[in-house]
Amino acid sequence: MERVCIPASLWVIVALLIGSGANILAQSTQSAASFTLGASLGSNQTWLSENGTFTMGFHPIPANSSSLYLGVWYSGVPVVPVWLANRERAVKIGATLSLNNAGNLVLSDADGTQVWLSNTSTAGVVGGRFLENGNIELRNASDGTVWDSFDYPTDTFLPGLKVQVGHKFTSWKANDDPSSGLYTFQMMTNGELHFLWNGTQIYYNSGPWAGSYFTNPPQLGRTTPPDTFYYDNSTGSPRFWYTTSGRSVTADISLKRFRLNPDGVARQHIWVIGSNSWQTFISAPVEPCDSHRVCGQNSLCTSSNYIPGCSCLPDFQPVSATEWNDQDYWLQGCRAQDPPLQCTNNATSPDSFMSLTDAIIQGDGDIQTFFNDTESTCRERCAQNCSCSGYSFLGLTGSSVFTNCTLHSTSMVLYNARSSNESTNGSSPFVLRFQAIPSQQELNDPNGASFSGTKLIVTLVLVSAIVVAVMATLIWWLVTKRRAKHRSMAMDFSTVGLLRFSYKELMDATKSFSRQLGSGGFGTVYKGTLADKSEVAVKTLAKLRQGEQEFRTEVAVIGTVQHINLVRLRGFCAEGDHRALVYEYIPNGSLERYLFTKSEKDVKLPNVLDWKVRMNIALGAARGISYLHHECRSNIIHCDIKPENILLEGDFTPKVSDFGLAKLMSKDVSRVITNIRGTRGYLAPEWLTNCTLTSKVDVYSFGMTLLELIAGRRTVDFSYPSEKWFFAVWAYKEITRGERLTSLVDEKLAMESVDEEELRRALQVGLWCTQDDPEKRPTMRDVVKMLEGTLEVSNAPGPPSYAQTAEGNSVDGLSGELDGTSDMKLSFEYTQTFSAR
Numbered sequence: 001m002e003r004v005c006i007p008a009s010l011w012v013i014v015a016l017l018i019g020s021g022a023n024i025l026a027q028s029t030q031s032a033a034s035f036t037l038g039a040s041l042g043s044n045q046t047w048l049s050e051n052g053t054f055t056m057g058f059h060p061i062p063a064n065s066s067s068l069y070l071g072v073w074y075s076g077v078p079v080v081p082v083w084l085a086n087r088e089r090a091v092k093i094g095a096t097l098s099l100n101n102a103g104n105l106v107l108s109d110a111d112g113t114q115v116w117l118s119n120t121s122t123a124g125v126v127g128g129r130f131l132e133n134g135n136i137e138l139r140n141a142s143d144g145t146v147w148d149s150f151d152y153p154t155d156t157f158l159p160g161l162k163v164q165v166g167h168k169f170t171s172w173k174a175n176d177d178p179s180s181g182l183y184t185f186q187m188m189t190n191g192e193l194h195f196l197w198n199g200t201q202i203y204y205n206s207g208p209w210a211g212s213y214f215t216n217p218p219q220l221g222r223t224t225p226p227d228t229f230y231y232d233n234s235t236g237s238p239r240f241w242y243t244t245s246g247r248s249v250t251a252d253i254s255l256k257r258f259r260l261n262p263d264g265v266a267r268q269h270i271w272v273i274g275s276n277s278w279q280t281f282i283s284a285p286v287e288p289c290d291s292h293r294v295c296g297q298n299s300l301c302t303s304s305n306y307i308p309g310c311s312c313l314p315d316f317q318p319v320s321a322t323e324w325n326d327q328d329y330w331l332q333g334c335r336a337q338d339p340p341l342q343c344t345n346n347a348t349s350p351d352s353f354m355s356l357t358d359a360i361i362q363g364d365g366d367i368q369t370f371f372n373d374t375e376s377t378c379r380e381r382c383a384q385n386c387s388c389s390g391y392s393f394l395g396l397t398g399s400s401v402f403t404n405c406t407l408h409s410t411s412m413v414l415y416n417a418r419s420s421n422e423s424t425n426g427s428s429p430f431v432l433r434f435q436a437i438p439s440q441q442e443l444n445d446p447n448g449a450s451f452s453g454t455k456l457i458v459t460l461v462l463v464s465a466i467v468v469a470v471m472a473t474l475i476w477w478l479v480t481k482r483r484a485k486h487r488s489m490a491m492d493f494s495t496v497g498l499l500r501f502s503y504k505e506l507m508d509a510t511k512s513f514s515r516q517l518g519s520g521g522f523g524t525v526y527k528g529t530l531a532d533k534s535e536v537a538v539k540t541l542a543k544l545r546q547g548e549q550e551f552r553t554e555v556a557v558i559g560t561v562q563h564i565n566l567v568r569l570r571g572f573c574a575e576g577d578h579r580a581l582v583y584e585y586i587p588n589g590s591l592e593r594y595l596f597t598k599s600e601k602d603v604k605l606p607n608v609l610d611w612k613v614r615m616n617i618a619l620g621a622a623r624g625i626s627y628l629h630h631e632c633r634s635n636i637i638h639c640d641i642k643p644e645n646i647l648l649e650g651d652f653t654p655k656v657s658d659f660g661l662a663k664l665m666s667k668d669v670s671r672v673i674t675n676i677r678g679t680r681g682y683l684a685p686e687w688l689t690n691c692t693l694t695s696k697v698d699v700y701s702f703g704m705t706l707l708e709l710i711a712g713r714r715t716v717d718f719s720y721p722s723e724k725w726f727f728a729v730w731a732y733k734e735i736t737r738g739e740r741l742t743s744l745v746d747e748k749l750a751m752e753s754v755d756e757e758e759l760r761r762a763l764q765v766g767l768w769c770t771q772d773d774p775e776k777r778p779t780m781r782d783v784v785k786m787l788e789g790t791l792e793v794s795n796a797p798g799p800p801s802y803a804q805t806a807e808g809n810s811v812d813g814l815s816g817e818l819d820g821t822s823d824m825k826l827s828f829e830y831t832q833t834f835s836a837r
Helices: 008-019 320-326 375-383 438-442 448-485 502-507 545-557 611-630 667-676 696-711 725-737 755-767 780-789 801-810 820-835
Strands: 030-031 034-038 041-042 043-046 054-059 068-076 098-100 107-108 114-118 127-132 136-140 145-148 168-174 178-189 191-195 200-203 229-232 239-242 251-260 268-272 277-284 299-304 307-312 317-320 332-337 353-357 360-362 368-370 388-393 405-408 413-415 430-432 516-520 523-529 533-543 571-573 578-584 644-646 654-656
Touching: 030 054, 041 413, 098 114, 107 502, 178 251, 307 317, 317 320, 368 375, 375 405, 375 430, 502 523, 502 533, 502 571, 502 578, 578 801, 611 644, 611 654, 611 696, 611 755, 611 780, 696 755, 696 780, 725 755, 755 780
Parallel strands: 030 043
Antiparallel strands: 034 127, 041 098, 043 054, 054 068, 098 107, 107 114, 127 136, 136 145, 168 178, 178 191, 191 200, 229 239, 251 268, 268 277, 299 307, 317 332, 353 430, 360 413, 368 405, 388 405, 388 430, 516 523, 523 533, 533 578, 571 578, 644 654
């Protein structure tokens, strides 16, 4: 059949007839290749790029609803937005987009409420352009770009958009809900693309660039059609993009978009004119079930034609039947069947067990472990135990393997489960136990009342036996409780899935603890190399009663904490009096050695942290602390945030360390923090008064650390002239004077690399974090948003009052070298300042 070619001049008509899709608006269209101050776009209008490839306007989501979103989409095909301005809040008919006289692009709802703006009032904007690649630009009088939508992507990676560090693509929550979902992908400073669930769990990374493609499947660069992907790191700032020849009336393939879908899979969709449809050419990850938690909890993931399919595990049912039936959103997963089925204790039925792979087990607080079992014995143990929901079996031996047979309780939650023939990575299986469904004959009881009477007698006997057993157990518990107080607690750490090391293994790994990395109030850290050649950091804990308590707390809590900006705990040693923690090794050491090294001759460093890296460190550390405060099942207060406890990966990704050591908030912990560690300048006022300690103590310490990242010096340093002793006071004065703030920046930095607006925002955040009143400090969640620029920061408040008071008084005796003694003097004056208030 001969192909019919559509002239370019008809694309506008096609866009109106087809491109509007199910849009409820009767729209008028005009070209907006360029627009000036005062231009506006109503909810019944659309703008076209110069040649009509893209349309900008208001689109209803879901279709035929009254919820409108300002977006950009390809013209002439069914509407699929590639960019949205107001994805978190819909507007109504009557909304407008305008470029006001102040130079801000503003989206206002029908009632005049401001919903979104470009924040460009100080950039000298004189107009804008809607480009043929779908980008929206705002320009100044010199025709320079001061803002563009490509720098604020939503879920779609378009041709010509150069992905670089700082860009973040976030999936929709569902196909009919454009608000931010749980999946993101972004360019890392090492040049790799990382896909993350909830900002924490990496479930796919592209691998390094190998010259013409990324190394991990699907090996972006080796794709169909060929020669479309590009990568450049010649300036030290990695960028990745792809191109297209644009809309073609003769080529079979024309329009392209790379979208991170609500299921966490990024797919390159290409509009194929011959089939008049979007077709998928690339998926990353290749296997959709590799997308983290795509099926939610207690579900089974299978894939067909690169699309995930989800089903509830036996004995479970969907949490939300409506979402489940939509077949594109399963994240709430499944819950236990209601009513629960009666336990059958069937050890022989092959239908009672299902082998799963890649299953992640969470919330399993009551497990049993057995050594030297066979798998058949392990299965029999589970089958005869009604509280067992499944087992995992390891057939390996050696001191680094925890157990052979592990029985999991019914309190567990499973994620990422696949049947054994679906897995591609060969991980050890988990075997799920489920109950056989009673037959209809059993449910209808053919023997009538006499059979029911027999059942009643049996039930009474069983209940009596249980009562006797409970009473015997209670008596035994009361007798042994007092003895247990005086024995070392037998610690079962299998719930956190960590490796258990013998003391000899750690001796061998650290060469008899000769490779010291550092020390602190809770112990000393040594570098080690395990038998598998992996490098670790071994932290031996002080032989104190409190040290053991902190050890138990950290193993129980942080062993389950996983975040890209938190140091991962790999294992532990609990042998006799020896207590040690085994962490992943972080090669670049602590932030402190980069900020406060007086000269490169003192410590050989690879380079001075530039401004962009420093801001990335601040944001990453803030995300890690926010995760501890707001997203962990057991919220963790760090209590000792400072540059020494922020470690740097090879690509300078920050990782917060030592969290969990001071989780038990008490006066003993306060004494450790203030006396043993001598942490000068980072302590919130609450530590030295009788105020209640909350997570806001970490906010205070982070604020001080942020200020030090900017200045490259301690916030309290008497080696400077008197007006600069307290950096917070100096910074506040400079901000209020309205002077250029680059005088506050570390002199080792190239001033031209510093973004002054970003500098002002960071200084304001630091001063808000260090307010005396904890209620005035933001939460770490808001700190992250402020550093990202998604939450406005109000004008900076005054500096901490202790600094103002100390500056106004005589501080003789403190201006000498700040050793441990003068630290205590400073703490004393600090205490006096707040005791008098």
